[in-house]
Amino acid sequence: MAEVERARRLAGARSTSVALNAVTAQVDLGGVQAHTWTYGGQLPGREIRVRRGEILKVELKNQLAEPTSVHWHGIALRNDMDGVPGLTQGGIAAGASFTYEFVVPDAGTYFFHPHSGVQLDRGLYAPLIVEDPDDGADYDTELVIVLDDWLDGVDRTPDAVFEELKKNGMGGMPGMTMTMPKSELLGGDAGDVSYPHVLANGRTFRDPQAVDVRAGQRVRLRLINAAADTAFRVGVPGAGLRVTHTDGFPVQAREADVVLIGMGERLDAVVTMPAGSVPVLAVAEGRDQYAGVVLRNPDARAVSVDDGIVKQLMALPVLMPTSLRAAERAALPVKDPDVVHDLVLEGPGDKYTWTINGKVYDPDDGLPVREGQQVRLKFDNRSQMFHPMHLHGHTFQVRTDANSGPRKDTVLVLPGRSVEVDFHADNPGQWLTHCHNVYHGEAGMMSLVSYVE
């Protein structure tokens, strides 16, 4: 057992075992039927819930017709359990099984999904909630909401979409740029793919999930963006948000009306239930689409999720996660970096390539770091589209003037901007850093943070 893994294991740590089946299934998206790939036949897959410090053991049975893998997004786990085929393991063949087993070191809101092709844009995702024994003082109940953009089994498959993007190359089809979503908030293009639906907990706005909550109860929302190509504005018109965590880690609590959540990001916020019924509304940024989950007092009629409420939400100011500050207990010590790596983000090139430092992903070409170093990554976005840049196996602190940005594992880098993140190299292995737009990542926008001796 590696030294770092030993250090993570507490004597007598509790262990949780989960059986996970990757299977095709027919799912009901709320009036829309879709044939897709799922965990256990449901959408989202059933949540896994453990406590900080526990050992999680998951046996994945691949009942799909193609190889798959499971990546535990945001978890600082042992490298050989990170679920990246060709880097940390082989793909799990059709009909085969693989057992993931690792210590879950940090509490927070996480999720898991394949790291194989564009499978994430099917129904293969589920929440992973890591409880902190000290949690619960500032809320009464919690609600996990997973957001997604949807086309699989309705329109085209994600693989067909990716082929189309590559065929059309730079700039897409003639006239296509006109119809692609734009966003002032995101400073450019809001997406590369059009989706017939967006979903909250697997449901369209027409038939949303409804949850009973009594007036005055404080609900901890655990928001997860599992979309492939869509950022969401999320708010509760009629009640404010108290933002408490981003990407699992606590922040200095901030009141907000609306938050923006990019692909791969998570955000926790407490909402105090008013009288009647309110939606937790998620509006697809730059697109005319939305989804929601309805909160209602047991005696109230559920509010409908409709254009009127969307209009209310769109008039409210938006909090960007990068403007949050790490809570004192989550902040990393301020240190000068031992090594700085620049990552220039560009695309799309011919045949829809997205590059880092002019190159598409090459598992043999990494950004070297040494264990114990303080590392700075500088993401420099020279494209017209935002990129949610994700780092495996670590969380970083976003660098701000005051050096006190949020602890995160996924950070939005807007067009023409650069973002610096710092982390301590304390988890040896080969770790991807990549764009969490699944099409950008698959088209090359991935690089490797590579521990060297």
Ligand SMILES: [Cu+2]
């Ligand atoms: Cu990207």
